[in-house]
Amino acid sequence: MNRSHAPRRWLPALLAAGALLLSGCDREPAGTGGHEIAAAKGSTLARIRARGTLNCAIHTGQLGMSYLDQRGRWQGFFVDYCRALAAAVLGDARKVRFMPVASNKRFTIVQTGEADVLSRTTTWTLTRDTDLGVNFVGTMYYDGQSFLVPRRSAVRLPADLDGASICITKGTTSELNTAEYFERKGLRFQSVVFENPEEAKLAFFAGRCDAMTTDAFTLTVIRLADTAHPDDYVVLPERLTKEPVGPVVRSDDEQWYEINKWVLNALFAAEEMGVTRANAARMRMASRDPEVRKMLGGLPGFGKSLGLDDGWAYRAIEATGNYGEIFDRHITPLGVERGQNKLYRDGGLIYPLPMR
């Protein structure tokens, strides 16, 4: 024990020296680190360019919206948005890193900046837009919540489900909407909550619940793809809610938000203007409409205002086609009608903003 006395006397001086040293070291790197964070914060675009890939968070597997094809490549309505965005920003639709993410972790992955954009069926609501530090880019698909029930159950309206048990996926708006709907109507239900939609589906078909609830699109797909006899099941026609779904970005980067908003709008506008994947190259140079040529970069266009070059919209459309083409490629084959998702001039809700 005597041996330890000698060093003890030196300790205060040593500590002081150490502290000085550390504080000196601390100030310098922390400062530069701070700048780096600031730089990273400032421009998502610069970060994506430096990285060379777009980090795109998608659904873990939903037919039509985002799914793996036979060759193990991600495909789907919302996956194509990632591709169009990568084509616009990086010039190559293949430079996307797809990050499948579960419903209950999806906002975290955008909040933390791991994903540059969240492109999956995410409903645009006030609290999500304001509280979570994210911005909704726009509505890419208009949906509504409904119920899937066995045909023999004689349930034809949501209100018929009084006292039923209902399979729900955790952390979704459907979970909240269902509770609110039944509370409003003064009805009771038993909620059976699952971590992911696959399990909810499995339990529903095993007869664990009387109904399953989520967006009507998903239910329609489940009815078609997951049952041996789709006619044994019904998707109730009444919609509990409005579910406008679309891509989401972090709210701290105005420029990145604008890019997303206008890439999405360019896909809408292209359908309105009749620009398709096949004719985009020709229209870029030869369209009689200067607005079309301006959008496609045939005439000096809007690239500079967005921090991109003028070919951004042309590349996006060339990569995935216009909104209608994307819809027809992924959604129509499932037997889902375009309905509300037609262009405004055809009686739908898709209204492209003017590209000028």
Next chain:
Amino acid sequence: MTDTQRRLAIAAVPWLLLAGGLVAAYGLFATLTDNLADRNIRTGFDFLFDRAGFAIGDTLIAYAPGDSYAAALAVGLLNTLLISALGIIFSTLLGLAVCMARLSSNWLLARLSGLYIELVRNIPLLLQMFVWYAVLLFGLPGPGSGAVGAFDLDNRGLHLPAFTLADPGRAVLLTAIVACAILLGAARRGAVRTRTTLAFAGIALLPLLLWGGIDLPRAGRFGTSGGLSLSTEFLTLVASLSVYASAYLAEIFRGAILAVPAGQSEAAKALGLSPAQTMGRIVIPQALRIAIPPMTSWHLNTIKNSSLGVAIGYPEFVSVVDTVISQTGQAIEGVGLIVATFLLLSLSLSFVTDRYARRLGWSAAGQPGRSIQSSPLEPFPLRSVAAWPSWMRRNLFKGWRQSILTIAILAMTAAFVGRGLSWLLFDATFAGGAADCRLASGACWPFLRENARLILFGTYPEAEQWRSAAAAAALLSCLAFSFVPRFWRSRLGLVWLGAIAVAVLLLRGGFAGLPYVPMEKWSGLPVTLLLASLAVVGAFPLAILLAFGRRSMRRGVRWPSIAFIELVRGTPLIGVLFLAAVLFPLFVPSYLSIDSLPRVQIALILFTAAYMAEVIRGGLLAIPVGQAEAAHALGLTKWQTRRHILLPQALKVSVPGLVNTSISEVKNTTLVLIVGVFDLLQTTRLSYVEAQWRPYFAEAYLFTGAIFFFLCFSLSRLSMKIERKLNYAG
């Protein structure tokens, strides 16, 4: 460097480490606040009083979606308490029964219960839980089929008659109970006590008779309604927790009973006590004292394991917190609540058991009994046919009770094996597809042919799956190497590191013409093996530091070590995984993004380190004090003593314990599926979601269960082998 300088430097090391740690903590905190402000995430616990808005299926107290988050959390906490209490009670009873069977002089019964213990212990709890759930969900009839009796079991749950009490009755009953408690507290004497209890039981019965009623389950519009309903998820959780813990508790009880000195039961016999009396009055009371500390620690595990309810959607505490986090985004507060709650639960259970043990005059630390011996089973004389009849007389047909038992077991086993075989082989489908399987009643082996690749390698690109297989093979052959005593050197750790590096490089690719495969596509068996082996190998050095840290004289070192070890051991692994999956990104600057796989890997390493540290500390405690004193007298420095004297001896003793920790790590890796990593169990679950394969979950779980059993069982054999070797050597 002079001696003084060297000592000075050594003395400064912990302080520098501490200072470094503080600076790092400050950096993390600064990043955190920065990130939170950036992302407009609220902080603080104000959210607890906001409207929750979501419904909860199973509630013990009145709860509506309009109530606050705090109310929702209370519902979750009560559910956790209920599940834990039931799990503890049932597992203890089942464990005692299995233990008695294991100690039975009937050879068949003892062997069968041994098989039960091995099977249950070597298959991950989560897998067992999924099997229970699938069996209840798909095996039981749906609601509305057949008449509803007073006790009704369908795939929505168990429906029981419920006892109801109208309002005045409740008040009277409550008053009676309170009065009873006060009087009991006042009257301490035995006779008075009994009389008061009886009197008040009579008074309590009165309101039950006057106002009570029975609510029977009945067929409703949507399945069975009325009565008391226990949901399928609830039943699954209670059943799987009880069965899993029972296997461990049975071994704890067996060890304790064997540790009671043989003289005790011999003396009892000499005094003329019957075997049942000897067991009940002499052996079990003594064994219980020895069993209490390990039993308590297993009950703590049951409480922590109840958090696995999140995987099957039972609304226990962790599951509710998970929902709250996804609604509010307040991950830090949520994970903090999980850690704090489970710590509190663990501490209070230890406290209660400790008080109870003390009150009975037992030392909570147990008593040193004689060392646990293996069961006195007489092996079957396979070689000499002539010895068979007398062996059977001794071990199977000794007395009429034994004989009846043996015949009953034989009949049951025969029926079970017969049905099993016809399912596995005779009625099974071997060729064709899902359509052929639907025609047969037995197993569907084409399911495995079609889906084995999906189960083993998951979403890894199909053309590159040989790399996945090679990575798994590298790790498995390393495991095989570890069985050869010739390789039991410290270099074995390096071999493991090498194998892990090879596996990672193979999976990752991006060199020598191998295409790059991003981490989110890694899945199945190689991921499970990688997570487990890296968790063990990575935790090892950390565990050594923590073990020494906990025994250090310096408070600055000792307290952080104790805090880390106890915090981690008190928290369920799911809590630690949430921490890694949800919180980690908030603590690192946004330009550093880390895949979820390394994240859960770090969590697993830290988790394993805490448990290993305790095993190694146990080894250190076993070293006689003289060793360190002798080293000191010889002039070895503190680090030299640790490196050359203490550590080698401690490790030698703790190797079996370390291997056992590795077994739990192999099983623990399955939990990563809850945070979205595609391990072997997750790919197994994916294999039967497709409509045509949906009925064949049993084949899927049999396949994966066999893999886990093989891994864990061989590791447990390794542990026994090392233990034997150590015993011979020393």
